[in-house]
Amino acid sequence: MQDRYTGDVGDFGKYGLLRWLCGLREPDTHGLRLGVIWYRTGAEIVARDPANDGKHIGYLSPDREDAYRPCDPPLYDGLRDIVRRGERRVEAVVRSRLLGRDTRSYDDFVPAPTGGARGVARVIPRRRWLAGALSATRSCDLLFLDPDNGLEAPSAPITSGRAGKYAYLDELEELAGGGRSVLVYHHLARNGTHARQIARWSHRLRVRFEPAELLALRFGRGSGRAFFLLAAAEHAPLLRSRAEALLASPWRRHFTLAT
Numbered sequence: 001m002q003d004r005y006t007g008d009v010g011d012f013g014k015y016g017l018l019r020w021l022c023g024l025r026e027p028d029t030h031g032l033r034l035g036v037i038w039y040r041t042g043a044e045i046v047a048r049d050p051a052n053d054g055k056h057i058g059y060l061s062p063d064r065e066d067a068y069r070p071c072d073p074p075l076y077d078g079l080r081d082i083v084r085r086g087e088r089r090v091e092a093v094v095r096s097r098l099l100g101r102d103t104r105s106y107d108d109f110v111p112a113p114t115g116g117a118r119g120v121a122r123v124i125p126r127r128r129w130l131a132g133a134l135s136a137t138r139s140c141d142l143l144f145l146d147p148d149n150g151l152e153a154p155s156a157p158i159t160s161g162r163a164g165k166y167a168y169l170d171e172l173e174e175l176a177g178g179g180r181s182v183l184v185y186h187h188l189a190r191n192g193t194h195a196r197q198i199a200r201w202s203h204r205l206r207v208r209f210e211p212a213e214l215l216a217l218r219f220g221r222g223s224g225r226a227f228f229l230l231a232a233a234e235h236a237p238l239l240r241s242r243a244e245a246l247l248a249s250p251w252r253r254h255f256t257l258a259t
Contacts (some may be wrong), residue, residue: 001038001146003047006088007079008056013219013254014185015079015098016072017227018144020246021183021239024100025072032235035104035137037175038090039147041164042109056085056222070250097098098165106136110164110197131173140182141235145172150186151201169208172230176209181235188224198226198258205230212236215243216258226258 005011014220017025023031036207058078059068069076076099082088094105111125148165149156156162158170167184176182186201188194202216205228215229231239247257 001090001148002039002042006090006093007060007083007124009059009195009222010056010225011093012059012071012075012079012217013221013225014227015075015093015148016142016251017255018217018251019075019141019181021229021242021250022142023242024098027054029046032141032181032238033139034100035135035140035143036099036106037133038105038107039145039167040090040107040109041067041148042112044069059221062162062215067253071254072251078213104137104140106133107111112161112164113159114125123163125165126158130174134174137175137236138178140180142183142239143175145175145184147185148187149203150188150226151184153189154253157253162173172209176212176232177253179232179234181212181239182230183234184228184230186226186228188218188226194218195225195258201226202258215240217243218258219257220255220256221254 021032022034024034027039032115037162060076060083065076075098078096082092082096085092089108094103094107095097103119108129111129113122113126131218145167147167152158152166152168155164158168172184174184187251188197190199198216198218202214204213209230212232215231217227217229219225219227229239243257247255
């Protein structure tokens with residue numbers, strides 16, 4: 001996650017999905033406590049990315065309001081206020097309570113591998129960071145992971161300088177312990193169709209995280225975005241029903257179920 005993305009159309013989709021899954025739109029007796037692990041990237045990584053990243057805020061313009069605001073008016077209005085005030089930072093989202101009053105947030109920057117070290121020693125700072133994330137969100141039912149690029153890639157092992165842009169399956173395995181459900185964001189690449197990429201990841205995650213139930217959703221606005229939900233047995237029926245309700249709501253114009 002980079003601060004300059006705050007409030008863009010991708011955020012609108014992410015937060016809208018979280019508000020549905022956790023019961024934040026209409027609080028009920030089956031609310032799930034949310035924990036957000038932001039996977040914030042440091043300045044050295046941000047500097048390498050295109051300067052126009054984070055510009056996808058056209059959905060907030062008056063001529064597009066009718067296509068987006070009905071999905072979740074409080075969320076739409078809240079993100080529009082954040083963008084208009086020029087407060088495009090993670091902290092502004094947390095303060096807004098758009099993701100709930102009881103949400104736990106871990107916004108430490110993902111540390112770069114230790115320079116000069118080799119092997120496991122290079123990732124000691126990252127292991128400490130993950131321990132902090134676990135500690136901050138231990139009491140939560142559903143964890144949302146928001147890495148810049150999504151799930152791990154062969155071109156960026158955890159010892160590489162680009163590792164801060166990815167969430168790794170070993171990390172998901174630790175975070176999904178203790179009966180927690182995990183939702184992870186994944187930016188779809190250009191190597192193959194979106195459908196094939198989602199199918200490949202769905203198969204890989206099912207095999208790795210069985211018996212967790214997997215749901216994959218694609219958000220069809222802006223660049224290609226997918227969300228993979230690993231639902232713990234205790235939460236699976238509720239999360240499945242809420243995902244189905246989302247797809248029967250005005251959000252159906254923007255989300256599709258990929259599995």
